[in-house]
Amino acid sequence: DSGVTQTPKHLITATGQRVTLRCSPRSGDLSVYWYQQSLDQGLQFLIQYYNGEERAKGNILERFSAQQFPDLHSELNLSSLELGDSALYFCASSTSGVTGELFFGEGSRLTVL
Amino acid sequence: EDQVTQSPEALRLQEGESSSLNCSYTVSGLRGLFWYRQDPGKGPEFLFTLYSAGEEKEKERLKATLTKKESFLHITAPKPEDSATYLCAHLEGEGAQKLVFGQGTRLTINP
Numbered sequence: 001d002s003g004v005t006q007t008p009k010h011l012i013t014a015t016g017q018r019v020t021l022r023c024s025p026r027s028g029d030l031s032v033y034w035y036q037q038s039l040d041q042g043l044q045f046l047i048q049y050y051n052g053e054e055r056a057k058g059n060i061l062e063r064f065s066a067q068q069f070p071d072l073h074s075e076l077n078l079s080s081l082e083l084g085d086s087a088l089y090f091c092a093s094s095t096s097g098v099t100g101e102l103f104f105g106e107g108s109r110l111t112v113l
Numbered sequence: 114e115d116q117v118t119q120s121p122e123a124l125r126l127q128e129g130e131s132s133s134l135n136c137s138y139t140v141s142g143l144r145g146l147f148w149y150r151q152d153p154g155k156g157p158e159f160l161f162t163l164y165s166a167g168e169e170k171e172k173e174r175l176k177a178t179l180t181k182k183e184s185f186l187h188i189t190a191p192k193p194e195d196s197a198t199y200l201c202a203h204l205e206g207e208g209a210q211k212l213v214f215g216q217g218t219r220l221t222i223n224p
Contacts, residue, residue, distance in 0.1 A: 002156065004156070043157070043200065043217075045211050045212065050210075055210050056206055056207075088154075092156070097210055100162060100212050101162060104157050104158070106155060106156055107155070
């Protein structure tokens with residue numbers, strides 16, 4: 001158990017819909033990362049927050065947005081969903097924002113029908 | 114463009130058959146080379162960090178090494194529970210805040 005909690009574990013929705021994925025980092029960790037993993041793309045970095053502020057951005061679509069709240073939990077919002085958005089979405093956390101030693105959650109599996 | 118490339122994509126071994134996984138990198142100003150293990154449907158689990166050529170790290174049946182161009186993950190006398198996808202990664206971007214992963218090597222150990 002990494003100590004990172006993600007909800008929901010599974011989500012099935014339709015094209016055009018909007019979903020919110022939630023992540024609680026390990027106790028004491030200030031930095032939260034979001035990754036997308038699909039079969040053909042591997043593990044893709046989306047965005048990183050440190051203590052509520054956005055610190056780094058990957059190839060995150062404009063339809064996707066994220067935020068980190070004062071209690072350090074984070075949410076990833078996916079809107080106008082397309083079939084290609086079906087993937088595993090992972091949240092990770094770390095103590096600092098400059099490290100390669102991340103602790104990953106179990107992921108949220110999104111299926112768009 | 115900075116990148117890491119892993120080979121082979123997949124590897125099947127018999128229990129006890131030692132081998133190595135490769136991660137070659139073209140990264141200017143390497144700020145660490147990281148190895149992770151990922152079980153199917155689970156999040157990656159951190160294994161090792163290597164910072165400089167010649168460095169080695171060990172954990173049970175795994176040993177990671179680093180040269181100026183590549184890293185190897187050596188697995189000695191593997192067991193079926195070592196079956197997983199092994200990922201290498203490097204830090205990228207201003208402030209080294211983006212951890213970028215390779216495509217991984219899917220390792221299967223047959224009993």
